Amino acid sequence: MTESDNQSHAFDHKRFLASTSSSAGVYQMYDDGGKALYVGKAKNLKKRLASYFRSSGLAPKTQALVRRIASIQVTLTATETEALILEQNLIKAQKPPYNILLRDDKSYPYVYLSTDQKFPRLSLHRGAKRGKGRYFGPFPNVGSVKESLSLLQKTFKVRQCEDSVFKNRSRPCLQYQINRCTGPCVDLINEQAYQRDVRYTELFLEGKSQELQSELATAMEAASVDLNFEIAADLRDQISALQRIQAQRVVEGEQGDMDVFALAQSADNYCIHLLFIRSGRVLGSKSYFPQDKLGENKEEVLEAFLAQFYLGSKTRDIPLQIVIPLALNGANVLSDALRQARNAKVDIRHNVRGQRLKWLALADESARQNLLSRTSSRAKVQQKYEALQGILGLAETPSRMECFDISHSAGEKTVASCVVFDESGSNPSDYRRFNIKDITAGDDYAAMQQALQRRYKRLQEGEGKLPDILIVDGGKGQFNIARTVLEDLGVMDVYLLGIAKGTTRKAGFETLILDDGSRELTLDSTSIALHLLQEIRDEAHRFAITGHRAARDKARTTSALESVPGVGAKRRKDLLKHFGGIQGVKNAAVDDLKKVAGISHNLAEQIVAYLKSE
Structure with missing residues (x-):
C-alpha cells in the first residue's frame, strides 16, 4: 500500500500528516525535481514523520533537508523488520544524499579451495559463491588473502595455478623448482599424498592449529621410523611454521566467528573500525568513515551503518556474532533481519568480557587513531582548497575537482584517465578510465575530446555529479578542446583550468591557464595551491599510464x-x-x-x- 503527496515546492505537511498511517513502514522524501532526498523506516510512520516538522529542536542539517522536501511517499509493511529490509533496498537503489552511504560496496575476498577436483586448487575469490568447493574468510582486503596464499604455498604446496595452465603442462613449472608445489600437473605426486596436503590446508584455514600440529607430529614420527628422513624434515618445517603463526594470531579458548565494531567521534566526523575474527584468529581490519548527513547521535549512526553494511550487499558474509561498543534501540529488529538474511540466529552483543572485550578495546583504539589521522589530513586538504579558492577568485571553496590526462605509446592503446578529488582528498572509487578508439594514432587532442564528451555527456544525463573545477593536463590546445566540449554539451558552472609545464618542464614552474584561456598565471613553487594541483595532475598521469600499460601488455601477450x-x-x-x-x-x-x-x-x-x- 502506498500513500503519496505530490505537492510542489511548498510542502503542506499538515495535510499530509492528517492522512498518514500509524503503522510500520518506510518513507521516501523527494525534492521538487523528483529526486530522492532521504529514505527512512519507522515503527510508527505518523509519529516519526511528524518529528521532522516540529517547531523547534531540529538539528541544522535536518532543517536543511526539510526545506527541500516537495513530496513524501510512504510504503506500509507488516513488521518493523520488513521495513528495515525494504529501507536498505531503497537506499541501495536510489542512493539518497541525506542517508549514510557506504562507498565500499565491493564484496570481501575469500580463499577458495576447489574440492571437487582430483587435484584441488587454492585461489583468491571475490563475488558470488557459485563454484563447487569451500570458501574461507572473509578477509579485509586482497593483500591479506595473498599473504595467506603465499604462506600456504610455502607450507603445504597445494597448487594455485589456473586450471587451463594445469591441464596443459608437459613439465613442472618454476613453483616446483623453488619447492612451492609438488608437481601434480605432471604426476610427480600421487592423489593420496596430494589430498593429505589439501586436508592440512583445510585444517589450517579452519583455525584447527592444534589438531593440525598433532597430525603433522604423528606423521613426522612415522616417517622417522620408516627412515624417510627427507619427508620427516619437511613435516618438521611445517610444524615450525605453524607454531610461529599460532603464536602471532591464535587466541586460546576463542574459536567463534564474529565481527567486532568500534566507533569514534570528533564533532561531525565518525570512524567505524571493524575487526574480522574467524576461528579465533584476527584475519584483519578495516576502517570506515560514514558521513553524518542529519546530525544524528552515535547510536543512530552505528545502527544505520550496520544495517547498510550487512543488508545492503547480497554477497556480504554475516557471522553468528556481532560485537558492538554500545546498546542500540533497534538491535532486536536488526538481529531479526540478519537472521532472515543468514537463515540462522545472529547474536548482537555490546556487554562483553574476556577476549571479546580485549578485541573491542583494540578496535576502539584503532578507530580513535584513524579518525585523528583522517581529521588532521582533512584539515590540511581544506587548507589547500581554500588557498586554491583564493588564487582563482572563486566565491566558494571547491568541493569536487576532476582532472584528465592521456597516455599511449606512439599512439598504441591510447587511454584517458579521470581522477576525482573531493573534501577528503582523492576519491578512487569515482576514478574512471576511457579506452580511446577511432582516432588518428597519437592525436592527443582527439583523445581528450572523446574522453571529455563521454564523461560529461553522462554527467549531463544525471549519471553522476558535476565537479566545481575541471583540470586538463596540457597547454592551450587541450584547454580549448575542453572548453569547446563543455560549450557543446551545455555544461555550466564548471570552472575550467589548464595546467601546462613551463619552459623548463620542471615541477614548480607550471603555467595555469584561466578563464577563457586569455589569462595565464605562474605560482610560486612554495604555494600550497600549486602543490594541490601538482598532486591532482600527477595522480591523473599515474592512473592513465597504469591503464595504458595494462592494455598494451594484454594486447602484446594475447595470441x-x-x-x-x-x-x-x-x-x-x-x-x-x-x-x-x-x-x-x-x-x-x-x-x-x-x-x-x-x-x-x-x-x-x-x-x-x-x-x-x-
Whole structure:
C-alpha cells in the first residue's frame, strides 16, 4: 500500500500528516525535481514523520533537508523488520544524499579451495559463491588473502595455478623448482599424498592449529621410523611454521566467528573500525568513515551503518556474532533481519568480557587513531582548497575537482584517465578510465575530446555529479578542446583550468591557464595551491599510464589464435608447436594447417580467414 503527496515546492505537511498511517513502514522524501532526498523506516510512520516538522529542536542539517522536501511517499509493511529490509533496498537503489552511504560496496575476498577436483586448487575469490568447493574468510582486503596464499604455498604446496595452465603442462613449472608445489600437473605426486596436503590446508584455514600440529607430529614420527628422513624434515618445517603463526594470531579458548565494531567521534566526523575474527584468529581490519548527513547521535549512526553494511550487499558474509561498543534501540529488529538474511540466529552483543572485550578495546583504539589521522589530513586538504579558492577568485571553496590526462605509446592503446578529488582528498572509487578508439594514432587532442564528451555527456544525463573545477593536463590546445566540449554539451558552472609545464618542464614552474584561456598565471613553487594541483595532475598521469600499460601488455601477450572460434587451448598449443609460433601459423596455407591433429578442412579455412582479417 502506498500513500503519496505530490505537492510542489511548498510542502503542506499538515495535510499530509492528517492522512498518514500509524503503522510500520518506510518513507521516501523527494525534492521538487523528483529526486530522492532521504529514505527512512519507522515503527510508527505518523509519529516519526511528524518529528521532522516540529517547531523547534531540529538539528541544522535536518532543517536543511526539510526545506527541500516537495513530496513524501510512504510504503506500509507488516513488521518493523520488513521495513528495515525494504529501507536498505531503497537506499541501495536510489542512493539518497541525506542517508549514510557506504562507498565500499565491493564484496570481501575469500580463499577458495576447489574440492571437487582430483587435484584441488587454492585461489583468491571475490563475488558470488557459485563454484563447487569451500570458501574461507572473509578477509579485509586482497593483500591479506595473498599473504595467506603465499604462506600456504610455502607450507603445504597445494597448487594455485589456473586450471587451463594445469591441464596443459608437459613439465613442472618454476613453483616446483623453488619447492612451492609438488608437481601434480605432471604426476610427480600421487592423489593420496596430494589430498593429505589439501586436508592440512583445510585444517589450517579452519583455525584447527592444534589438531593440525598433532597430525603433522604423528606423521613426522612415522616417517622417522620408516627412515624417510627427507619427508620427516619437511613435516618438521611445517610444524615450525605453524607454531610461529599460532603464536602471532591464535587466541586460546576463542574459536567463534564474529565481527567486532568500534566507533569514534570528533564533532561531525565518525570512524567505524571493524575487526574480522574467524576461528579465533584476527584475519584483519578495516576502517570506515560514514558521513553524518542529519546530525544524528552515535547510536543512530552505528545502527544505520550496520544495517547498510550487512543488508545492503547480497554477497556480504554475516557471522553468528556481532560485537558492538554500545546498546542500540533497534538491535532486536536488526538481529531479526540478519537472521532472515543468514537463515540462522545472529547474536548482537555490546556487554562483553574476556577476549571479546580485549578485541573491542583494540578496535576502539584503532578507530580513535584513524579518525585523528583522517581529521588532521582533512584539515590540511581544506587548507589547500581554500588557498586554491583564493588564487582563482572563486566565491566558494571547491568541493569536487576532476582532472584528465592521456597516455599511449606512439599512439598504441591510447587511454584517458579521470581522477576525482573531493573534501577528503582523492576519491578512487569515482576514478574512471576511457579506452580511446577511432582516432588518428597519437592525436592527443582527439583523445581528450572523446574522453571529455563521454564523461560529461553522462554527467549531463544525471549519471553522476558535476565537479566545481575541471583540470586538463596540457597547454592551450587541450584547454580549448575542453572548453569547446563543455560549450557543446551545455555544461555550466564548471570552472575550467589548464595546467601546462613551463619552459623548463620542471615541477614548480607550471603555467595555469584561466578563464577563457586569455589569462595565464605562474605560482610560486612554495604555494600550497600549486602543490594541490601538482598532486591532482600527477595522480591523473599515474592512473592513465597504469591503464595504458595494462592494455598494451594484454594486447602484446594475447595470441591472435585465442579469438578464433573452435580453437581451444589444446589446438592452439598444437598449432604453435607445429609451426614454431604465431607467425608460422599466419603464413600457413589451409593444407598446411590440416596436417595438425584435430584441424579439419573447415576449421583450417576459418583460421586462415580470421588471421587474414586481423
